[in-house]
Amino acid sequence: xxxxxxxxxxxxxxxxxxxxxxxxxxxxxxxxxxxxxxxxxxxxxxxxxxxxxxxxxxxxxxxxxxxxxxxxx
Numbered sequence: 106x107x108x109x110x111x112x113x114x115x116x117x118x119x120x121x122x123x124x125x126x127x128x129x130x131x132x133x134x135x136x137x138x139x140x141x142x143x144x145x146x147x148x149x150x151x152x153x154x155x156x157x158x159x160x161x162x163x164x165x166x167x168x169x170x171x172x173x174x175x176x177x178x
Contacts, residue, residue: 115174125167132162 115121136159143155 115170121170121174124170128166128170129163132166133159136162 113120113124115124140152140155140159143152147155
């Protein structure tokens with residue numbers, strides 16, 4: 106996925122929550138089709154694998170921003 110990073114100032118939990126919601130929506134919009142395709146005619150194992158990949162993409166995005174919020178020693 107080619108992505109253009111947009112700068113955003115996160116100054117409180119509400120800002121982070123809003124960012125997280127918008128980012129998760131973008132990831133689902135981008136990768137959710139894969140889950141829908143897996144649900145059509147694929148076995149439970151393929152559906153689980155695709156759903157896990159979608160969830161991992163969301164977790165990775167959240168951790169990436171969280172790491173930027175925590176001061177580095």
